[in-house]
Structures are given as structure tokens and as C-alpha cells.
Amino acid sequence: MFISSTRRTRAATIFALAAVLAVAAPVAEARPGGGGGMGSRGSKTYNAPSSTATAPGAAPIQRSQTQPGSTMGNPGMTSAATQRPRFGGGFMAGLLGAGLLGALLGGGFFGGLGGIASMIGLLLQVGLIVMVVAFAVRWFRRRQGNPAPAGMSRSALQGDSTPGNYRSAPGSATGPGPAMGATPRGAPQPTVGKVDIGPGDFQSFEIALNDVQAAYGRGDVAALRNLATPEMAGYFTEELRGNESRGVVNRISNVKLLQGDLSEAWSEGRMEYATVAMRYAITDVTVDLRTNQTVETGEPEALELWTFVRERGGRWILSAIQQGR
Template sequence: MTPAPAQPVSPSQPSLAQPRPSFWSGFGGGLVGGLVGGLLFNGIFGMMFGHGFGGIGGGLSFIIQLLLIGGVVMLAMRFFNRNNTAPAEARSLGFPFGRQGFGTDAQTYSPPAAGTGASGATSADEIGITDADRSAFERILADLQAAFTREDHQALRRLTTPEMVSYLSEELADNATKGLKNDVSKLQFLNGEVSEAWREGMRDYATVAMRWSAIDVMRNRQTGAIEKGDPYNPVETTELWTFTRETGQPWLLSAIQENAN
């Protein structure tokens, strides 16, 4: 018998040999579809119908294939979760001048529990902060607030490190751009609790929870009118201030952390 000639396939009709598009064919460029489809149907279903694992052989191969399928699914889930998760916002440390007390309650600070050694210094105090040091911290607080109110850059350079001068100058410039001027008055120092003090080479560091109250307002640079703050009721503020000094040199403010808790 003469075999019937093959019927030509019309271009407008899909070929019978052409696979139908599926979910797995478009996922991951065919990687997941190839692995899952091949392993699942050739492996598991093959074993169920008595065809084995296509020559891979044995229960060990079955376990390996299941692990591979699980790994592919986990990678896919991580891929989707990574794309749908928004990046976390970085916590920024700002400056207290011209900002503290506006619409917020006063912050509180609880110093860490620490034992007291024979020298009278707490276990968090490695250098032994003295009363003279605490007086220096209090003096820097008052002088720095006054210098910031006067917008005295030269005084800021005497009281702080170059990095802090740069940050404070930027804060002053930002106020000026907005047409504002910070005015701090009637400052009263309440307490200075040493949180930590340590030494690195020839340089000392001390982080202190500085607590004070003051009338703190923002004024219009042109008219002097108060735009933020209460001119009659002082605001109590607590912040972590870090001071540094070289051997034989005075203390300088090197960092300010807002919202000390």
C-alpha cells in the first residue's frame, strides 16, 4: 500500500508539534518550567505508573528531585518578595537647635545600670569623668546654644569639632534660606548623666545625656515675629552629646543624637 502523503500545515494554523504556551514556559526564561516539568512529570508520575525515573534510578533520585523542586520554588518566592518589599528607611540623626519641643513631648533618658569601682567611676566610664569635666560639658552646652542663636561661626569652631561645625553651619544656612532665625533664651542646665566614656589612643570620648530647659522659638528674620515655639513656657529636652579631647586639650562637642530614650 502506498502511504498517504503528509498534509501541509497552513501558516495560519498552529503546528501539532508546537507546544502550547503555559505558565511555566514564561517563568524565569523556561528555567523553572524545565526543571519542574521534567522532574515532576518524568520523575514522580513516571514512578507512579511504573516507568521509574527515566534512568536516574532509585529512591535517592526521587529525594534529590524533590529537593531541587523545593529549591527552585524558594528562589522564586525570594525573587518576588525582594521586588515587592520597599527599602527600609534609614534612621537619621539631626540637630536639636531650632527643632526641639515643637509639637512633641519632652524626651526622657534612663542611664544604663552600672557598678561603681574603687575609683568612683562607673563600669561604663573607662577614663574617670570628674566634676571639672561635667562643668566643662555644662559650659559647652550654654556657650554653644548662645553661639548658635547669634549665628557666630567663629565661636562654633572653638566649641566643636570640624565635622560638627560643618553640620551646624548647614543648619544655620537652612534656617536662613527659610527666612527663619533660632532664638534660645533662659537656658537652665538640669542634669548631665555620663552614659559612656572611653579612650582611643591619645584621645578621650564621653557620651553624656544632657538635660536642660529653655525658651526655644523660631523667629521671622525680617519681622522678628515668632513662627514656631512657645515664647512663655520653657521646653525640657534630653539628648545624647558626645565630647572628645586630646591629652591636655579642652573638650569639644563631636556629635549630637536626638530623641535620647
């Protein structure tokens, strides 16, 4: 009786603490990407974007399908690759474990050390284990042989700016630079080049800002898949499903770009990237679907860096969002 009472008391205490923490926890912005940095920026995914007048700094990307040091295109464009199981899994680990344990305990693949052929059996086990380990090591080395360069940067996007108003971002430079994640020695470096961004591109970025926010506010997953990489569309879908499970909807309106700067623009092979710092006004409210009452209200302004990607000559789509600071 005492034990049951103690368990009930502990359960009640844990529940009360969880409730307090839930109330005390800061409310994240409900707009797309408001909960933290997400997406991929090619080889620059884990590099800080160049500082601009609009956003002197940026929070790092926290959720990405790009592995540090990887430059094999944009994983956001082919998101299924990162979900493949690693070589061997539990099967090869089980074989190795069985062989080693059998050797230690007197058993093994061929019946242990007992019998006339015990020594031959042990040698065969050791040889098989060495072959499997060597094969696995070579396979992993081939898997990890990916290059990791960086690109270049330039700045400017001030409302209706023209090419004559372009400014270089502080500390930026033309040509390759260091990237987080060491490049394996001897790995080939991909082609990194310059991308010219003009008024038409700036207009595309501003339109994308409005279209993504509007689609997210409508819960229009099909539109989001057309406006963003599969990786980003997947994150947005997760957030929308989370709202649905809570019985709420995020309603977004009155989005207006107030100030913007081009932080970086570069190419990696056939892919072109542009990271843009944007400060914009927004009406961002979360409404309870049962009562139609507002349960959360976001800040009236947001400062974010959006990265766009396209195949050369194609259409820009959203590839990453980071919070500015």
C-alpha cells in the first residue's frame, strides 16, 4: 500500500513538473522556419552567411540533410538519400560478434575448439573476420570521400535596388574559401563559380517570401512542394501536421518586405545558390480550431536569411531558412 501510494505521488509530481515546464517554455514563432534554422546551403550549410546591413549575424542551421563536408549537390533536392540504412546494420555486427564471442568462449562458426579440426576452424574464423573488417573499412572510406569547398559572396538588395547600388558584404571575397567539415585529402574539388544576381532575381526572392508564407498559412502542402526543395517542404509538412495534432492552425497575413540584402551568391557545379537577408512585417497568429480563439501571437516583424537554389537557368526555390540577429 505504501509502495503504491509512493508511486502515485511520484507520478503526480512528474506530471506537475511537466505542466510547469510546458507553461514556462518560450513560445516559438509559428511562421515557417520560425522554430530555428533548417535546410541546406550546399557546401556552405554549416558556414555562417556573410554579414549584411540587414542581418549582421545569423543563427546556425540546426536541421539539415547535408552532412558536414558533403558537396554532392543539394541533398534537399534528393532527400531520400540520407535515409538509407548504413552498411551492415545489425546483420554484419551480429556475424562479427558471434565469431569473436565464440572464439573467446570456445565456440564459434565451426563448433569451437573441441575436435580434431579445432585449430583449423579457429584460423578460418579469424581469417573470415579479418576479411569482413577490411571490406567494411574500404567501403566506409569510399563513402566518406566527398569534397567540401566554399564559394564567394556579394551583397545588395535594397527594395527596388539596381545593379549600380550593389555593395560587397563585409569580409567577403571572390573565390573559394574555407568550409566547415574537413575535405578528405586527395578528393577532387567541385567547380565553384560566381553568380550574378540582378533586379529580376530580387523580385523573385520577394515573391517567394510572400508565396511561401501564404501557402503555409493555408496549409497548402502541394504549393509548398512547388516553392521549396523536398527537404524544406518536408519540414513544413511536419510543422503543419504538428499544428493539426494540437488542434490549431497558423494564420499568416500582411507579409511585406521592409529591407533586404544579398549576403552571398555562388555556384557548385550546375547548382546556383543565393542567400538573402530579409526583414519583413508579418501578422502571425495561431488559432484554436475548436473555439476560433487566438492562442499565440508572433512578433510583428521577422529577420531571417533565406537561401534559394536552382539549376543553372532554372527557377529559384527555397532551400534553407536561418534566423537573423
